[in-house]
Amino acid sequence: MTYTGPIKGLLLDLDGTLYHGTRMIPGADRLIGQLIEQNIPFRYVTNNSSLTPGAFADRLQGMGIPATAKEVCTSAEAAAAYIAKVKPRANVFVIGESGLRQAAEEAGLTIVEEGADFVVQGIDRELSYDKIAKAVEQLLGGAESILTNPDLLLPSEHGLRPGAGSIGAMIQAASGKVPTVIGKPSTILMNFALNSLGVSASQSWVVGDNLATDIAAGKAAGCGTVLVLTGLTTADNLESYAAKAGCRPDVICADLEALSSYITERNGQ
Template sequence: MGTGIRGLLIDLDGTLYHGGIMIPGADELVRMLQREGLRYLFVTNNSSASPEVVAERLRGMGIPARPDDVVTSAQGAAAYLAEQMPGANVHVIGEAGLREAIQEAGLNLETDQPDVVVQGIDRELTYDKLAAAAAHIRSGARYILTNPDRLLPSEHGLIPGAGSISAMLQASSGVQPVVIGKPSTILMDVALKRLGLAPEETWVVGDNPATDIAAGLAAGCLSVLVLTGLATGDNYKELLAAANCEADVVIDTLPQLQEYIGNQLAQQRQRR
């Protein structure tokens, strides 16, 4: 990696934790970034929880985190809509984090005559909710999808994600959504803007080639694949090939990532 590092966009689930359990070294990695004065944000495709809830969850595992450190696909969707359609009426299929983000962006929650349908994960999904959203989209409402993840890890194994709900909505409306979350550049652009850094100064760190690494590539960032979650030593080459992308660096563990960053920073200081 020839370009200097000034900031990181770090995935969460599978990268820093599994479910409610911290991946070894995640706490020390974040503390090291703080000591070195590197900017960082936690970027998640999860649209269900607010940044406050995500930060509290991280702190509960021992990982230092503030709400301002978190960028969710719900925030990305809200920022995108506030710019494209300020003051729009929005019909939401989703959970509290998505509804809160929509309202905080100055958009209106509207169920009868929306300008746009925004859909994320909804673990209280009903047939009536799906039917209403599909009818709005067929009637001309724009369709925004927070993230394309078809499966989500849970304590009971993999469960249907926002992408699986979207498959039903696309089939019943005949409309493909604008996708906000990784691998789309929309969420990455929101995160880079908040970070205040250029893509070439920023590393994207994650465990999923199809979302994290593909998003880094699309945004012009450097990418680090960590073999701590979805990608493992056994399958990462196959996953990268399926995602049609290459990671700049592949690292086994978070302590090794911390060491790698330290070495890169030492080289940068020498070059100065």
């Protein structure tokens, strides 16, 4: 990262960065208020494909964090946009929840049970053997495989649960098809979010709590990166996680208050 000017835009992770489940991380509301006050554009960027942007905005607002649907970029939206660009009006077989199905429809894709051009898969908490079998059938028949995000585990009220990547591993093992991955650390979601943001990568910063996804994605996209120690990564596990991820952030902030101070200092406010 060589850009030394002011921060012109931010791509913000959600879970572990701005909230834990349904609980706002202290300072998240003040951070977003600061960005709005200082006219710094931002987008909420999430690997979670289960909800629509509007639903994510409602969740944030319910915690007291300002948000609109247009400020949310999901792996579901990016996946649908990717498919629509490769093959407009493509037939897709969907394994996923409402966020992914709605994104596919809004992108002009046709959801089908057979004859699919693409199998697009995200988290599906109503997954069945029949769905897996149909997906594999489509892939063996020539459909291309799209994975919204590679997360093997996801946080829940009851601890960690299998994520979209775990489902994808089963489909890949059965079909032999390696999927195109959309979500972090892939640059596909990041470029989708940067296009929505309208700010160049070199002038944008990615903020997140996960070195292997958020920070790795920011690095790959050419953005500045800020690791906040508010979620997965802590001061105690930082070095081991950095070694596993093979990357380090440009800046480390202990919490969101420290991030707010860094933005103020960087931008000379």
